[in-house]
Structure formats: C-alpha cells, structure tokens
Amino acid sequence: MNRLSGKTAIVTGGAVGIGRACVERMAQEGAKVAIFDVLAAEGEALASDLAAQGHTVAFWRVDVTNETEMKAAIEAAVGQFGGLHVMVNNAGISGSPKPTDQVTEAEWDQVQAVNVKGVMFGTKHAIPHLRAAGSGSIINLSSIAGLIGVGNLAAYHASKGAVRLMSKNDAVTYAPEQIRVNSIHPGYIWTPMVENHLRTTSPDLEAAKAAAGSVHPIGHMGEPDDIAWAVVWLASDEAKFVTGAEIAIDGGYTAR
Numbered sequence: 001m002n003r004l005s006g007k008t009a010i011v012t013g014g015a016v017g018i019g020r021a022c023v024e025r026m027a028q029e030g031a032k033v034a035i036f037d038v039l040a041a042e043g044e045a046l047a048s049d050l051a052a053q054g055h056t057v058a059f060w061r062v063d064v065t066n067e068t069e070m071k072a073a074i075e076a077a078v079g080q081f082g083g084l085h086v087m088v089n090n091a092g093i094s095g096s097p098k099p100t101d102q103v104t105e106a107e108w109d110q111v112q113a114v115n116v117k118g119v120m121f122g123t124k125h126a127i128p129h130l131r132a133a134g135s136g137s138i139i140n141l142s143s144i145a146g147l148i149g150v151g152n153l154a155a156y157h158a159s160k161g162a163v164r165l166m167s168k169n170d171a172v173t174y175a176p177e178q179i180r181v182n183s184i185h186p187g188y189i190w191t192p193m194v195e196n197h198l199r200t201t202s203p204d205l206e207a208a209k210a211a212a213g214s215v216h217p218i219g220h221m222g223e224p225d226d227i228a229w230a231v232v233w234l235a236s237d238e239a240k241f242v243t244g245a246e247i248a249i250d251g252g253y254t255a256r
Contacts (some may be wrong), residue, residue: 003236005030008081010074012036012064012122013091018141018192022088022231023222027055028040034077036062036070036148056081063093064118071125084129086235090141091117093158094197102153108155112229115159116166116199123170127179139234140167141227142183142248160185164246171244179242181233187250189222215252218249 007025013019015037027033027050037043040061045057058080060073078084087213095111096103119140128240145153146160167183174181188194194212195205202208213220226249233239234247 001029003029003232003238004086006036007085007235008032008077008083008191009086009088009235010036010077010084011088011090011124014088015039015046015059016185017173017193018189018224019088020226021228022090023057024050025225025228025232026086026235027057031234031235032056032081033058034073034081034082034192036058036064036073037066037091038063045132052125055161064121065113067117067121067125068206070118070121074122074125074129074215078129083133083134085133087122087126087130087136087138087232088141088231088235089122089163091115091118092141092143092193094153094193095155095208097197097201098154099152103154108158111155111159115156116162119163121170123166123181125237127174131177136180137235137239138167138170138174138181140181140183142167142185142246143188143247144185144228144248146183146254147185147246147248147254168244168247175243180234182239182242182245182247183248184227184234185248185250185254186227186232187216187222187248187253189224189227191224194221210234216253217255218251220251222249222251 014023014035043059062073142163143160146164171181177242198208
C-alpha cells in the first residue's frame, strides 16, 4: 500500500478512463496526486471521493493543448504538494476514424495538439521540478497504434508514433539526471474513449465490443486497471533501472 509513499504525481486526462484508474491506484499506493482534465465535474468528484478516503488529491481544470495553462497548473500542484516526482502524460483523443485522404487539416491538428503537444508541454514543464527533486519518472501513454498499423486512424497513429519516439528521445536526454521516461502502449481498453470510437464505427455497440475484444489473443478487451498498475510500477523505485522502454499491455495484440 506504500509503493509510492513520499512521491507526488500529476496525471493528465485523470478524470475518467485510464487516467482515473491511474489516479486511484497511485493515491492508494501513497502518492499525492494532482488530477488535470478539462472534465471539471468528473475531476472534482474524483478528487472529493479520494480525499474523503484519506488520500491527498486535488483537481485542476487544464487544457493540455494550452502551454500557459499547463505551466501554471504544474507550478500550482508543485506549490500545493511540495514537489513533483512523477508526470503521467495520459490525456488523449482518438479523433475521427478516417484514412489519410479523408482527414481534414482541422481534424489532424486537433489530434496532434492533444496527443503530441500535450505530452510535450507536460514533459517540458515537469522537467525543472523533477530535476529539483533529484530524479523522477515520466510516463507517456501511447498506444498499440504507436507500434503497428491498425488502419483508418491516420491522425491518431501519427500522434501515438510521435509519443513513442518522443519518449525514447527524452529517456536518452534526461537519463544522466536520473529522470526516467517510458511509454505504455495499451490495446483496446474499455474506456469512454474506446466506447465512443466504437459507437461511431458500428451501429451495434455490443457486437463491436465483442469484435474488438476478439482481436486480442487473450480474447477480450483490457480494463483501465491493467494499465494503472503498470503506471504504478514505472512510477515506483521498483523500476529505477527502466527508461526508454515501450511496454505493450495489449492482451497479445502486437505479439502476432
């Protein structure tokens, strides 16, 4: 229950889905956790629930595409919690399910802004505080779409591939300062984002859910906790020799 005792973490997109699970598990393992999200009602409710359970958690409404907001919120969280040790760049959107020749410039730019610039801003403004702490862990949520081609998700694939290699670049850059950077690559995880994606691509949600689950050798979709526990490990000192890794948590999807 104390794997993250003494650590402070920020989770972007922390109000729902994978981000919410990360917040909950990190708080339960002893971390002070700052929730960043544009979903104010959900974020505030989560922070309130966890605080009532005795955890140190707070919410900031933050648009990860806005550098000024990100910098100010990170500084506010550091000021409130007394430092920063873990940055989880989780916020992301799937965008329109379209092939490259049908994607508009606006659709492309929106996905890159959230999924790529959001990670860059989170990393950029976390680094000075991780440096001040003497070490740290940055955990970037990519996707199996950052490793292989799934199809008809051009903007999303491009963004998640960028996150994968940003993570490796930053791992090499900051390793001498004991700041570790790793990427996680989920398969289909049952979250609001995946549900919304399936609703836009199929008239039968349950059939689409079953079909999406069946493409994983393990036979079903994952759950947010499947990712959250990996985040806990990467945030902890148990992973002190792990940097530049890309961890696929995908029920065997990319093992084929």
